[in-house]
Amino acid sequence: MEISKAEYSSAAAAASQSKASPASAHQELMGSEILVKSLQAEGVKQLWGYPGGAVLYIYDALYKQDSIQHVLVRHEQAAVHAADGFARATGEVGVALVTSGPGLTNAVTGIATAYTDSIPLVVISGQTSTAYIGTDAFQECDTVGITRPIVKHNFLVKDVRDLADTMKKAFHIARTGRPGPVVVDIPKDVSFKKALYTGYPEKVEMRSYNPVRKGHAGQIRKALQLLLAAKRPYIYTGGGVLLGNACNELRTLVDMLGYPVTHTLLGLGAYPASDRKFLGMLGMHGTIEANNAMQNCDVLLAVGARFDDRVIGNPKHFMSVERKIIHIDIDPSSISKRVKVDVPIVGDVKEVLTELIAMIREATTRPDAAALGQWWETIEGWRSRDCLKYDRGNTSVIKPQYVVETLWNMTRDADAYITSDVGQHQMWAAQYYRFDEPRRWINSGGLGTMGVGLPYAMGIKLAKPESEVFCITGEGSIQMNIQELATCLQYNTPVKVVSLNNRYLGMVRQWQEIEYSGRYSSSYMDSLPNFVKLAEAYGHVGMLIERPEDVEPALREARKLKDRTVFMDFRTDPTENVFPMVQAGRGITEMLLGADDL
Numbered sequence: 001m002e003i004s005k006a007e008y009s010s011a012a013a014a015a016s017q018s019k020a021s022p023a024s025a026h027q028e029l030m031g032s033e034i035l036v037k038s039l040q041a042e043g044v045k046q047l048w049g050y051p052g053g054a055v056l057y058i059y060d061a062l063y064k065q066d067s068i069q070h071v072l073v074r075h076e077q078a079a080v081h082a083a084d085g086f087a088r089a090t091g092e093v094g095v096a097l098v099t100s101g102p103g104l105t106n107a108v109t110g111i112a113t114a115y116t117d118s119i120p121l122v123v124i125s126g127q128t129s130t131a132y133i134g135t136d137a138f139q140e141c142d143t144v145g146i147t148r149p150i151v152k153h154n155f156l157v158k159d160v161r162d163l164a165d166t167m168k169k170a171f172h173i174a175r176t177g178r179p180g181p182v183v184v185d186i187p188k189d190v191s192f193k194k195a196l197y198t199g200y201p202e203k204v205e206m207r208s209y210n211p212v213r214k215g216h217a218g219q220i221r222k223a224l225q226l227l228l229a230a231k232r233p234y235i236y237t238g239g240g241v242l243l244g245n246a247c248n249e250l251r252t253l254v255d256m257l258g259y260p261v262t263h264t265l266l267g268l269g270a271y272p273a274s275d276r277k278f279l280g281m282l283g284m285h286g287t288i289e290a291n292n293a294m295q296n297c298d299v300l301l302a303v304g305a306r307f308d309d310r311v312i313g314n315p316k317h318f319m320s321v322e323r324k325i326i327h328i329d330i331d332p333s334s335i336s337k338r339v340k341v342d343v344p345i346v347g348d349v350k351e352v353l354t355e356l357i358a359m360i361r362e363a364t365t366r367p368d369a370a371a372l373g374q375w376w377e378t379i380e381g382w383r384s385r386d387c388l389k390y391d392r393g394n395t396s397v398i399k400p401q402y403v404v405e406t407l408w409n410m411t412r413d414a415d416a417y418i419t420s421d422v423g424q425h426q427m428w429a430a431q432y433y434r435f436d437e438p439r440r441w442i443n444s445g446g447l448g449t450m451g452v453g454l455p456y457a458m459g460i461k462l463a464k465p466e467s468e469v470f471c472i473t474g475e476g477s478i479q480m481n482i483q484e485l486a487t488c489l490q491y492n493t494p495v496k497v498v499s500l501n502n503r504y505l506g507m508v509r510q511w512q513e514i515e516y517s518g519r520y521s522s523s524y525m526d527s528l529p530n531f532v533k534l535a536e537a538y539g540h541v542g543m544l545i546e547r548p549e550d551v552e553p554a555l556r557e558a559r560k561l562k563d564r565t566v567f568m569d570f571r572t573d574p575t576e577n578v579f580p581m582v583q584a585g586r587g588i589t590e591m592l593l594g595a596d597d598l
């Protein structure tokens with residue numbers, strides 16, 4: 001349905017009149033205005049988007065207010081990633097706005113990325129007018145159908161009177177239970193039509209959606225008994241601890257018990273990496289001590305972690321030894337999905353850990369100190385192999401690990417956020433930047449989406465203007481959303497890009513070296529742009545760093561340029577590989593530790 005200009009002007013005039021009237025809760029408002037009021041009521045301060053025909057009424061309503069900042073990205077994928085980065089760093093729901101058809105299809109990768117890592121988002125998409133849906137109308141696509149498998153929930157709003165309620169539900173679903181992205185598809189006529197707005201709903205009622213928060217006390221008690229009787233206990237935690245804001249509880253638990261703890265890629269920062277009880281990341285590129293402890297423990301407490309295949313390796317190998325597994329997760333479908341567990345506890349990690357801590361305090365038994373001492377001795381034996389050692393003193397070529405380690409040394413006490421893209425550089429960032437605080441390490445784990453790093457960084461910088469934001473990337477990944485350098489300039493979100501430029505799709509090259517007998521099929525990155533000039537062309541500062549001795553001065557110089565986006569093109573060793581590495585199909589203790597193992 002096309003809406004004539006005259007029709008629109010009179011509706012807009014009426015709407016602006018109603019806006020001028022005292023803040024009565026009962027007003028006739030256009031759908032677009034109801035949407036903006038809903039976002040305001042949800043406390044949204046910024047959203048990322050890209051306009052098009054189907055969302056122009058929404059853009060018009062945004063134009064007429066000033067409490068929400070709209071950030072015009074250069075590609076819809078980046079809008080969703082920026083909102084996702086914002087959500088990961090702040091714990092709030094991120095919001096993105098895209099037009100119908102290609103706007104929505106461009107957003108799909110962003111939505112799937114957030115979905116796989118359980119990130120709360122509300123993505124608003126325009127749709128062709130209701131009368132035209134299903135007629136192959138201009139820029140029509142089946143948004144609900146396309147996004148169904150990659151959202152926690154989606155809505156098509158067919159009646160403007162449902163809009164405020166739908167928005168309330170969308171935010172509620174996105175942030176409660178196991179978080180996730182929710183898409184709200186709004187046909188153009190719904191954003192134009194008017195309805196009586198009686199205020200934003202205070203409550204949500206959904207009979208079929210009631211996530212369990214409190215864990216079953218009997219199950220928690222069983223867990224307690226197993227934990228206190230353990231000889232070789234181990235605490236394995238993941239993204240759920242960060243998503244559930246339960247880091248303090250985790251720290252209390254680990255410190256009370258004195259047990260070793262490990263994190264998945266998505267859990268880093270939940271427990272301070274600089275504490276001896278932390279064994280490093282586990283999994284495909286985990287440390288010897290973290291992986292060996294996983295295999296050899298007798299009681300495993302899994303908290304907000306989903307036994308991903310990159311974490312347990314070959315499931316048969318993992319299950320070939322006897323151990324009791326306790327699993328705390330808010331989503332019952334995560335439990336016993338990949339490995340069978342002995343004590344399932346469905347509930348919110350904060351609530352369950354609080355109850356477990358209270359029970360430990362009341363318990364008369366204490367952990368078996370002698371057994372624990374022996375377990376720690378074994379672990380220290382593994383740790384003494386120093387599996388993350390590398391050629392630190394190399395003076396002829398920049399080792400990528402050295403760049404990350406230097407950055408960590410310089411910023412460990414600073415208010416810094418580290419985003420990454422996907423590839424070898426991501427693993428080196430996870431291994432060598434030792435995260436002591438939660439929500440400081442922002443990356444894509446489950447989908448492993450190249451191109452997230454820069455949009456993540458700019459999303460965070462907008463919300464945290466006083467913080468330093470670094471994007472550790474590769475020359476392959478950065479090119480997937482490099483256009484966002486323009487957004488960084490327009491919205492004054494100065495970030496520091498640390499590109500570990502090995503001239504290869506390094507992670508692919510590594511797999512080809514190890515699994516495909518060195519047949520490097522399409523993994524060499526030729527014809528790279530001059531990144532220094534490219535950065536300058538976007539109005540930023542570019543730096544080329546080719547010698548190890550220049551790494552630290554370059555980072556120092558870049559940090560001094562507080563108000564500028566700086567692109568650091570570090571020419572790193574093209575042949576370096578990520579170790580330890582568990583090859584596909586192998587058990588997690590069957591690690592390659594270095595080039596000598598190849």
Ligand SMILES: Cc1cc2nc3c(=O)[nH]c(=O)nc-3n(C[C@H](O)[C@H](O)[C@H](O)COP(=O)(O)OP(=O)(O)OC[C@H]3O[C@@H](n4cnc5c(N)ncnc54)[C@H](O)[C@@H]3O)c2cc1C
Binds near residue numbers: 243263446
């Ligand atoms: C190149 C590459 C290499 C990788 N290598 C590794 C590796 O070596 N090691 C590694 O660990 N990962 C690695 N990954 C990441 C891996 O693919 C998975 O994304 C990751 O392991 C999953 O982490 P998680 O188990 O913490 O799950 P998440 O996806 O973070 O899941 C969180 C779990 O917590 C639950 N949850 C959410 N909120 C709550 C709450 N409030 N209370 C209770 N439960 C809650 C959810 O239901 C879910 O089950 C790699 C990824 C890439 C791209």
Ligand SMILES: Cc1ncc(C[n+]2csc(CCOP(=O)(O)OP(=O)(O)O)c2C)c(N)n1
Binds near residue numbers: 507
């Ligand atoms: C969108 C997307 N396409 C392809 C891949 C597969 N992939 C994983 S890592 C990688 C190479 C990344 O290269 P680069 O960004 O240069 O990082 P490096 O591994 O060299 O550090 C590729 C192609 C992916 N993860 N995401």
Ligand SMILES: [Mg+2]
Binds near residue numbers: 475501502503
């Ligand atoms: Mg590369």
